[in-house]
Amino acid sequence: MALFEIDESSGLPVWVQLRNRFVYLIKTGHYQPGDQLPSVRTLAAEAAINYNTVSKVYVNLESDGYVESVRGRGVFVRDIGGKADDVRSIADTEIEGCIRRCLALGMTIDEVTLRMMDVAHRLKDERP
Numbered sequence: 001m002a003l004f005e006i007d008e009s010s011g012l013p014v015w016v017q018l019r020n021r022f023v024y025l026i027k028t029g030h031y032q033p034g035d036q037l038p039s040v041r042t043l044a045a046e047a048a049i050n051y052n053t054v055s056k057v058y059v060n061l062e063s064d065g066y067v068e069s070v071r072g073r074g075v076f077v078r079d080i081g082g083k084a085d086d087v088r089s090i091a092d093t094e095i096e097g098c099i100r101r102c103l104a105l106g107m108t109i110d111e112v113t114l115r116m117m118d119v120a121h122r123l124k125d126e127r128p
Contacts, residue, residue: 004047011104012097014049018057020097026066026077027093033079037067 004021006014025031037043040058044051058075061067069075095116102112 004043004049006047006049010101012100015053015056015060016100018047018049018054019060020093020100022057022061023066024093024097026080031077033077035077036073037075037077039074 003025004018006017010017012020022031022037031037037058038046040051040054043049044054047054058067058069062069062075066078066080067075068078098116099109099112102115103109107115
């Protein structure tokens with residue numbers, strides 16, 4: 001499986017999918033503080049994504065404090081203060097992605113909340 005795959009059937013825009021994947025990879029420690037991200041051109045070519053889309057993701061990640069752009073050198077992961085080991089923040093990233101996909105399907109936030117509660121209760125009942 002490739003590190004960056006775009007789900008064409010998802011209701012989420014490509015840039016949001018890519019951004020969420022980067023956030024997940026940073027928070028889970030795949031990318032460590034100081035690691036250099038692929039160049040915009042390289043990632044655009046390898047993932048078959050528009051150059052401007054990748055650039056938009058990098059700008060967004062920088063404005064959110066995940067990365068730092070160094071002119072002429074590239075984009076580097078910043079130290080996000082121990083969040084890489086925080087299970088709750090990793091779970092939040094996963095849950096947020098799920099919620100966004102449900103919203104893209106046309107569900108309301110209340111409908112998503114009820115469905116998540118129903119599924120959680122079902123899973124709880126399945127446990128021995």
